Amino acid sequence: MSLAILGLGTAVPGAPVSQQRAAQVAERLFPNTSERARVLSLLYRWTRVASRHSVLADGSDDQPGSYQNFFPAWSEEGDGGPTTDQRMRLYEEHAAPLAIEASRSALDEAAIEPGSLTHVVTVSCSGFSAPGVDIALIKQLGLASDVARSHIGFMGCHGALNGLRVARSFVEADPEARVLLCAVELCTLHAHYGWDPEQIVANAIFSDGAAALVGTGAAGCQADTWQVVASGSQIIADSEEAMTWRVRDHGFAMTLSARVPDLIREHLRPWLEAWLARNSLSIASVGSWAIHPGGPRILAAVGSAAGLDPDTLAPSYKILEHYGNMSSPTILFLFETLRRAGATRPIVALGFGPGLAIEAAIIR
Numbered sequence: 001m002s003l004a005i006l007g008l009g010t011a012v013p014g015a016p017v018s019q020q021r022a023a024q025v026a027e028r029l030f031p032n033t034s035e036r037a038r039v040l041s042l043l044y045r046w047t048r049v050a051s052r053h054s055v056l057a058d059g060s061d062d063q064p065g066s067y068q069n070f071f072p073a074w075s076e077e078g079d080g081g082p083t084t085d086q087r088m089r090l091y092e093e094h095a096a097p098l099a100i101e102a103s104r105s106a107l108d109e110a111a112i113e114p115g116s117l118t119h120v121v122t123v124s125c126s127g128f129s130a131p132g133v134d135i136a137l138i139k140q141l142g143l144a145s146d147v148a149r150s151h152i153g154f155m156g157c158h159g160a161l162n163g164l165r166v167a168r169s170f171v172e173a174d175p176e177a178r179v180l181l182c183a184v185e186l187c188t189l190h191a192h193y194g195w196d197p198e199q200i201v202a203n204a205i206f207s208d209g210a211a212a213l214v215g216t217g218a219a220g221c222q223a224d225t226w227q228v229v230a231s232g233s234q235i236i237a238d239s240e241e242a243m244t245w246r247v248r249d250h251g252f253a254m255t256l257s258a259r260v261p262d263l264i265r266e267h268l269r270p271w272l273e274a275w276l277a278r279n280s281l282s283i284a285s286v287g288s289w290a291i292h293p294g295g296p297r298i299l300a301a302v303g304s305a306a307g308l309d310p311d312t313l314a315p316s317y318k319i320l321e322h323y324g325n326m327s328s329p330t331i332l333f334l335f336e337t338l339r340r341a342g343a344t345r346p347i348v349a350l351g352f353g354p355g356l357a358i359e360a361a362i363i364r
Helices: 019-029 034-046 084-110 133-141 156-173 197-205 260-278 296-306 310-323 330-340
Strands: 003-011 119-124 148-153 178-186 208-217 227-235 243-248 251-256 288-291 347-353 357-363
Touching (some): 003 084, 003 330, 019 197, 133 148, 133 178, 156 178, 156 227, 156 330, 197 251, 243 347, 260 357, 296 310, 310 330
Antiparallel strands (some): 178 208, 227 357, 347 357
16 A cells, blocks of 8 residues: 655744855864865855754844854864753754644644544654654644654654655555654754864755655545655665764764765666666656755766756755755655645655665655
8 A cells, every 4th residue: 555645744943044154153163274264165155055944043144143152162172062962952942843843734734633643753863852752743733642653763864765664554554544754853953073074064064954744545545646655775785884873972973975976876776777667667757856965966976877867856956955954854845845846756755874775765
């Protein structure tokens, strides 16, 4: 059985922060020199991000004052900035409200009573707490106290695709199941101190947001309802250190090797063609693509590997431009954009995460 998507909802915190202002804030996090400042400015422009959202932002570009007061300026005596404990306290404060906002929007669009939901699937890799976001959703949205809860944790940018697989499994097991999937990430809590190129790239592209999806079994749904009909997964051999996400004393540390685009170019197409063939599709027969915008080089690598033209990747670049990389919720932002545009189906969604792992889904 397929998973019918009845509602989608998204949420971002506060006003957008321009990439120019974000670069000015980033200069506070490392021992600055004029040469490094120039490199930083070029790198932030290279990301193709125009603006992002953060729970730390205070005000907007046209308002004077500090954007954030959580990360103190780097100093010789500095030890990496706020501790993981301090960062997790902010996660506990801000993650649930964003998740609730996105989930409420998805439920409103689906026109489903919250109390009738049978399952809740939450996704996050940027924070931990218990009781967590799932309990907050149950209490604040009026879900039944016996709703079944599952959490997809620490899987990175493709986490929502893993969540879709779980949600689809629930409706396959019980055609009467009604599932809320919610992904929320506060990536900007993990800004890294020091002049480390891989960490600086992460500082330059990651952002905060939440997205939710309400799904049921497809029986009885209208013909134009989006349906998730298949999922796929592949771990690229000997690539474990190309992309990592690890808990450290001062936040979570991202490794994003320059090898990642080359690994995608080399390994994506053979697996993708075989997986699509098993699902009676080919690259040429795909109507639209939802490619997680991990960054401009990753999008370019996917385009090269799959032979996709720039117009096909335009929705992914647009999300990257206006929101940055929100990690797991980002693919659901893409779903919302494509659905509003009446994108041609079948749609193939692709995401990449630590492993190096490829996750995929087919929507008809």
